Amino acid sequence: MSNVISFQNRDLEDPLEYLTRAAIRDYQKGQVIYGCEQPAAGIYLIIDGKVKLDRRTDAGRQVILDIYHHDEFFGESAFVKSAAIAEYAVAMCSVKLMMWTIAEIQETVARRPMLALALMQLIIKRNMDFGDRIEGFAVDPIDRRLVRCLIHFSERLGIRTENGLVEMMPLTHELLAQYVGTSREIMTHYMNIFRRRQYLNYSRKSIRLNPDLLRELLGQDCGHDLVAKGAA
C-alpha cells in the first residue's frame, strides 16, 4: 500500500518528526516532574538536561529505572491510567522539557498514525532494555551488574574522547547502587577495585571508561564473578 511508510528498514523511527512544538517548561535540580502525588500529565521530551526515573519502596528505598537526556521521551505511564505505581521523574540538573497531554497525542495520532508506531517502537526498545536488566539481576553477581550498568550509561550518556575512552557525567556511588541493587558501601568497594585495575577513572566532574575493555571483561568471565572475593 502506497500510503504506508515502512520503517522496517530503518533502525528506529523518530516520534519528533510527527509532533509540533509545545511550550518549554523549566525545572530546577532536584525538582519532581511527576510522582505519586502528581502523576505524569502526558509524554515529556527533554530539550536540555537529565532526568532520573526511579521507583520508591514503602520502606523508603529508591531503585533507579533509568536516566534520560536530551531528545529522549519519558512519562509514557500516563497512557495507562490504572497505574498505581510509585514512579518518580526528577530533574538531575536544570532541565528544559516539552510536554504533550495524552489527548494531544491521540489527536495527532488520528491524523498521523506513524507517531503511534514511532512511540511504540521506542517503548518496545525500552522494554527490551528492561528485559536485559532482569536477565542481569537473575544470573549476574554484583560486579558484573556494575559493569553492565557502566556500559549502559556510557553508551547512553557518554561522549567518545581520545583512545577509545568514553567520558560521562559523574554518577554517585549511591545512584549506581540504586541501579545495581546493592548498598552504597558495596558499590564504593567495587568502584575502588575497578579504578585500581584501571577499568575506569572518576572524579567529582566525570567518569571516564573504556566500554570495549568492559565488554571484553564480561565476555571472558561469563557467568562468574569478575572480582575474586576479597581481591581488593
Add this chain to the structure above:
Amino acid sequence: MSNVISFQNRDLEDPLEYLTRAAIRDYQKGQVIYGCEQPAAGIYLIIDGKVKLDRRTDAGRQVILDIYHHDEFFGESAFVKSAAIAEYAVAMCSVKLMMWTIAEIQETVARRPMLALALMQLIIKRNMDFGDRIEGFAVDPIDRRLVRCLIHFSERLGIRTENGLVEMMPLTHELLAQYVGTSREIMTHYMNIFRRRQYLNYSRKSIRLNPDLLRELLGQDCGHDLVAKGAA
C-alpha cells in the same frame, strides 16, 4: 475533536477490536515459536494454550520473562529490527496462535490508528510490570521475590475457586527458579516452607494459593526476609 476516540476513561483498550482474523497456527508442547535462529515474524495472539517467553544466556541459563495465555499478545520485539537478543517464545502445551506481520500491522494502523494506541498501551503496561520486577530484584530477598512471583502468576493465569483460593497450572520449581533468579534447590526449599505454613498447596496438576494472604504477608514484613534463616 469528534474523530478522536478517547480511551483515558477506560482501563485498557483492546487491540483485537481493530484487527481482522488471521490464519490459525498450531504448535506442539515444547516447540519454539521464535528464537535466535528464527526471529519473531510479527505480533502473535494466543487463541489457546500458554506460551513461555525467556532469555538464554551464553552460559546456557534461562531467565523467564513471563508466561502468556489466551487473548494475550507477544512478539512485539519484531518491531525493533536491530534486536540482537536471545529471546525465545516456547509453547508450554498444545498452542493455537494467530500472527500478523509488521507490514500488516502498519497497514491496519494507517486505516485504524487506534490499533497502534491500543498496542502501545499494552506494551507500556508490560513495561511497568518489568519495572516492578526490577524493583523486586533490587530490594527483595528470594522469599519475597517468590511471593511476588506467585501473586503475579495467580493473578494472570489463575481461576478463583472457593474460600478466596486461586487455582492455577502447575509451575515447576525449575521454572519458578528461572523467574525468581535462583537455583532449583533453593526454590524447592522455600516452596516446602510455604506449603508447610499453608501459604499454598501444590501437586503435579495445579498450584492453589490465597493471593490475599500472600499480599498481606508482603505488607507485614516490608523490606525483610519472610522466612527466618534456617526456619525450615
